[in-house]
Amino acid sequence: MVDPTWLATAPALAFGAAALVLLLADSVDPDTTNATVLGGIAVAGSLVSLAAAVYLLYGGVGIPTGQGGTGPAVILGGQLVVDQMALFFMTITASVTALVTLASVDYVREHAYQAEFYSLVLLSATGMSLLSAANSLATAFVAFELVSLPSYALVAFLKKNRGSVEAGLKYFLVGAVSSAVFAYGISLVYAATGVLRFDAVAMAIESGTVRTVVDGSVQAQASGASVPMSILGMGIIMIIGGLAFKMAAVPFQFWAPEAYEGAPAPISAFLSSASKAAGFVLAFRAFAVAFPIDALAGSGAVDWFVVFQVLAIATMFIGNFAAATQETVKRMLAYSSIGHAGYVLIGLAALSATGDGMAFSMSAGMAHLMVYGFMNTGAFLFIALAEYWGVGRRFEDYNGLGKQAPVACAAMTVFLFSLAGLPIGGGFFSKFYLFQATLNVSAWSLAAALVINSALSLFYYSRVVKAMWIEEPTGERTIESYPTGLYTAIVAAAVITVLLIPGFGYITDVAFRAVELL
Amino acid sequence: MAAFTYAPAIVLLPFVSFLVALFLGDRMPKGGALAGIAATGLSLALSIWVTLDVAGFVGSSTSYNEFIYTWVAGVDAVSLRFGLLFDPLSALMLLIVTLIAFLVHIFSLGYMNDEGETGLPRYYAGLGLFTASMLGFVVANNLLMAFIFFELVGLCSFLLIGFWFREDGPPSAAKKAFLVTRFGDYFFLIGVVGIIATFGTGLFAPITEGGEVVAHSFPGLAEDAVVDGATENIAMLETVGMGAKQWFTVLGLLVLGGVIGKSAQFPLHTWLPDAMEGPTPVSALIHAATMVAAGVYLVARMYGFYAISPTALAVIALVGGFTALFAATMGLVKQELKQVLAYSTISQYGYMMLALGSGGYVAAVFHLTTHAVFKALLFLGAGSVIIAMHHNENMWDMGGLKDRMPVTYYTFLSGSLALAGIVPFAGFWSKDEVLYEALIHGLGSKGGLGPVYLLAYTMGLVSVFVTAFYTFRMVYLTFHGKPRTDIARDPHGVGWNVKGPLSVLGVLAATIGLINMAPVAKVTGLHIDFLHKWLNGPEEGGWPATLDTGLHHYEELLHDVAGVSAGEPLGAIGTLLASAVLSLALAIAGVLVARSLYGGAEPVEHTDKLGGVKTILMHNYYQDEYQVWLATGLTHPVARAMDKFDQGVVDGVVNGVSSVSLSGGRRMRRIQSGVVSNYATLLTLGLVLLLVAFGLAGGWF
């Protein structure tokens, strides 16, 4: 047990503290543009968070004491629970944030409001970390908004750039509708069960009667009213809708292509990797804990894994097929990010009505998110690098880039092929782990969708590779500087992506255990 | 035993000469010829030694049948091994091959070296490799090894036909030769595989150790199965659902495919005339005396297998008889010296097949021997003429060469008389025996076999006349009359290296028939049918008992199993004499007709009198045309159509999937209209759809 218990949220606290330090620095010297210091604070905060998350993860927090761990840290009367699952996702968040902030040092060097930029990133990251630990629909909603609100601003950060503003607007509007749907869904669940804490909701569903929480313990509600399954089901579907927004999954994916395309590239990386992961961790925890499928299946509420199957397939197809015919690289990556949301949704879709296979599929989804955190971030950071150099947006503009920037392009190749599921990075394993998960429960439609989309994705990812290495440069292009921060971030992401092949075992071990312990 | 111990050297020596000529020929005098001459000479000597051994003059054993190399040991499977089989048949063949090869090597000095050809190392390497392969084939003790060397001689044939690769004709002819024989070999290969699968062995003769059989031969097993019904060691019968006899017939006919291809029998004879594009010594060695004989030799080698199948025998006899006549008629109208000889070769191999098919084992081997000698002689003679004529082969440009090149003329004449079958030259004796055997078995055999034999006999008989005619048409046009061109008036001289081999062969052509004067033997009662005895072996024990390859055994099989028996309506001697007189008369008639038509000082063409027949004959009955059509008119368009299908349909589906996906992608991105209100609408719609669908499923309403 971590003592005091609240210290278990150290990864989130580190983010929050760093954000406050940045705001402080900004108020002390509002005109400072010392990118190195500001960025340094942000990177340091992220690294502290990462260190804390990894330390706690391997310190056995969340593992029952009987198994050599220290048990989960239950905070605020069970509103937050720091366990292996939470720490796993805090690690993802912290890693991505570290990479993004590191890369941003060069990217926003010339911009005003740098301190705000970093603090917004860190605040959003704080939200993500908290979301990982949220154990109640209430804290989930608050953390959810804490993730969203700064990110709206970040997307529209380039105030003079019409693309950025338009992206921010669309992101915001869709986000606002989604959070309203989410909130309404939560209210329906509350209406049906009387509780918001995940374990309490689960008890209500299992017992079929409304519950209430008194002094942190779940009790039967005095009236003994039964849970209206129709309202519960409607609530669950609306919650799925709200989550789908965060995941950038169908039918709430519409913001994603524009937001990722218009946003500053490091922010696209941040949103498409970390924010997506945050959406998934909530989904994993909520659906694994609060809405036990074995109790829900056939109860008249909703067999949510079927919903996720539909969404997974639709998301895969829309993301990948649209990505296949894009003209610009960044938008292609944006769509591919939707496609990957579809892959990860398999984690919630590939199970049987009795819940069999959930540990398998969910850990596969988690592993994929972890790998994705590096490879996708890396890919978007490469876009940031290209934007930094003033290389155009289209595929053709990348022609022959491999000759001028071989290291970065090699890293990009690693990212892309790893995204495509080739054994040059951990994406290979995570994709096949997901594939295995579909086969494990004989979800043939999911497996088939994965096969088709995977093939298509190989096609469009290799378009970039082809442009970089195979095509001859078309126009004049001079690259004057090689920004250290961006390069470091990209290379680090690439190295980790590659190392995740031999090291994939660590991830799956942790992920599998984390799901089992929920 | 000593000779047999060194026997592998017979094969290896020419192989070494191949390597020497190939890699060192450039740096050697005569382009590697000497290595070849030395190797074949030594092989000849060794062959003679082996023959003496087989004959029992030296050594302790008269036969040899051992494995010498394990190609594949086989784990839980058949072993595939190489071994040597020496018995009178292979010894005889060894002698023929090494002798002709030796003479041809010498002749090549005159034909190739003295004519200043380039690429001599390649030439001698080819000859060396051919000789090695051919000898390997001859000594093979099992079918697989025979097939292997059978193919290798095909390769050498290809290489040597295409020796003058810079011209258009030879490479094309080489291709055709290989392809047509390959078509036959396809069936042969099925046969080999089938026989090994059926019997578990490809041995021609059983291997014994201390009197005990340690490895059975497939003819022996087949005989047991057919005669005694011992099918327990025979596989495949259930698989193919046939009785032993039918299945063996099928296998025999399959092997016959290779024979027909290699020995240029109808309908796979078309390659041989084209093969004359090769250098003439090559034609003499490969396409007259040895390689073409491989097919016939193979049938003789596994005669025990054919002797139990009357159907196979009938097919062999018919193919032989028909080819003999068919090819001979085509030879009638040819204008080029080597073309006449080529068709003559096809025709003569037809005789051998006829003999084998009609139970004349000795006759076939006899004719094989004499033919090897006189046809090699004729080709070398033709080569000499060609040297003299500066490589002009058209007989109508020759004439009167007999006075200018007497050695060539007299040896050529000796060969021609042999070919035409004029007593006492070699061809008379052997051809007469072929026809005699066919006749008596035709008269005596029961069932369908008799008429078939008689039909084949008739065709063989007619072609005696045709053969004599075209042979002497060739002789008259080439050597007699007045020179018709300037070159013919002043031909190029030839050296000792041409005349020497010619002389040797010329003498042999006149005399080799003496080894088996069966009619004389029968009439006089003298035991001078040496070849008969050679192939029959001792009556008791000896190699026939060990190897089961003796004549006596074959005759028993033919009589008891296949139902081949002799009928002699005019009594033994009467029938014999009638047959001999008849064929001799026809031969002489042929010679006389040729003389009357072409014997003058200035002969003219008479072929026009044949009218439409001439066209058909000149076009070789359109055999080439239809075969070329099969290749280029049928197969190639089909291949092109398949290519279109592949590109259009099979690959089209692949590309179609890709374009369908991409156009689907293009449609899908249209959802993203850019207007945020539309997004709101769509996501609402999506949500409502989910709610309605799962609401209905969950029964909320």
Place this chain on the structure above:
Amino acid sequence: MAVPAQYYLLLSAAIFCIGLFGVLTRSNALIFLMSVELMLNAANINFVAFSLQHGNLTGQVFALFGMAIAAAEVAIGIGIILVLYRNFSDVDVTKATTMRW
């Protein structure tokens, strides 16, 4: 006598749908924003009503959170609408369509 729970549900659903209707039909960014607020408040109605129904305070607490967050959301939204106006000289959400497909 307390009002039956389903009436609250109907009310909140109605408000939610009104908000949604506004979202779907109005292209003015501000009205869009207001409509979203309506939807959020629909949720709050549920929370408060069922808090009473279930006899615990969880719902009311959530409603408070909801209001605070809605306010924050409006703040961000107004900011974005401001820069939207600066860049596109309009607050029509359907005009900003430089990125599509």
Place this chain on the structure above:
Amino acid sequence: MLVETLLLVTLLGAGIVMLAPDRMAGKLAAGISAVPVALTTYMYYVFLTDFDGAGNALLSPGEVAFGTRIPWLDLGGYTVQYYVGLDGVSMPLLALTTILTTLAIVSAWTPIDERQSQFYGLMLLMEVSLIGVFTALDFFLWFVFWEGVLIPMYFLIGVWGGPRRKYAAIKFFVYTNVASLVMFAGLFAMVFGTDVTTLSLPAMATAFRTATDLPVIAGYSLATISFVLMFIGFAVKVPVFPLHTWLPDAHVEAPTPVSVMLAGVLLKMGTYALLRFNFTMLEATARQLAVPLAIVGVVSVIYGAMLALAQRDLKRIVAYSSISSMGYVILGLVAFTPLGMGGATFQMVAHGLISGLLFMTVGVIYNTTHTRMVGDMSGLADRMPWTVGIFVAAAFGYMGLPLMAGFAAEFFIFQGAFNAATLGASAPVLTSLAMFGIVIVAGYLLWAMQRTLFGGFGLETDYEVGRAAFHDVAPLAVLLLLVIVLGVAPDLSLDMIQHAVGPLTGGGA
């Protein structure tokens, strides 16, 4: 540790070569790749002498040669190991890989004249994957290498290829990748249908072979479905009609050394995997499906050969004929006889050598003439005698000239299949049909040779067409020698192969 050394040396070598200057990359790569050759030669020697009678790596795992086994990771309760080792099937293929890579690298010295260090680095990288494919005994490890081959191949075709290289590269890439996914689906359907929890190939083999009460889906046993999916997946790599269309494009566009690797080794991955997975793990199903599979093989043989007949591009001819040759392998495998399966595996090696040789020879000619079209040139024998000589030898090897490896392999297959119990009464018929391939192959190769090599010299160039450099011809000579050695003494490989497939065939012809 030898296998690890092999992998590491090659991997490090790839890195070194990538960083080396272009000018010396080729020689450096050749030198580095000689190390694996030496190592595998030593291993081969040890295998031949010390491991006599070694069994199948999957069925008798105790007898694996050079084995190493280290736990690696755990995928949802399924154990994945680093597990490598060799048996009689993989040893010859490993030797083939290393030898062919070195020769291909040497043969690249002339044609590859830009970005050399990248080229040779990728070649070595590909070698790593190929070594891995033939040595890995754990599914995921194997699969990493299996897919890993695609990446260098994509670049090798895409960067250094011909005019339509981009199309060919992406087609190869996507096509074979889809195939892998299908295969994966088939395999894991079976994994989940049984109670195996270790993904090592021996463990899977044991579990699959002993599996009982498999679920029945749509009337077919899970084993059947799994078999078909895996077969489709591997058939693309082989390739088998109608899944072959990536091959001609890839071959035609790839630079010659890459074609050599593609035809020589990459195609064998498919048949090797078929043997390892379909025919070992699902032996019972394979036996049941033997007749349809044999038909597939026979159709490939004839179809590939007929298409080769219609081509004008020398490389395309060889490419289509590869389809034909690999069809024989299928036929041999389904026979389940020592000679059939042994011959099929032997054919992998033999065809690897011969097709590599033929491609290399075409490459040498192309280096000189800059055309591969039959009809654009004639009479090359006049100018490049040794190259043409080797071409002729290679072509005859391809046609199945006895005492060269190709004949041995094809003969074994025919012999093994002719009375195969699995094929029943159709065995002789199907085998005979397949044999007709040897006639067609002679047809197109002889035709191509006649048109290009023989006749009067004719080629429009503005330079003198001369003999090829020594380092161009030397690899050809080495390969030819190997082809002949294996043809004369097939037991150098066949014996160990037959020992390895012995547990599958259980005796018989």
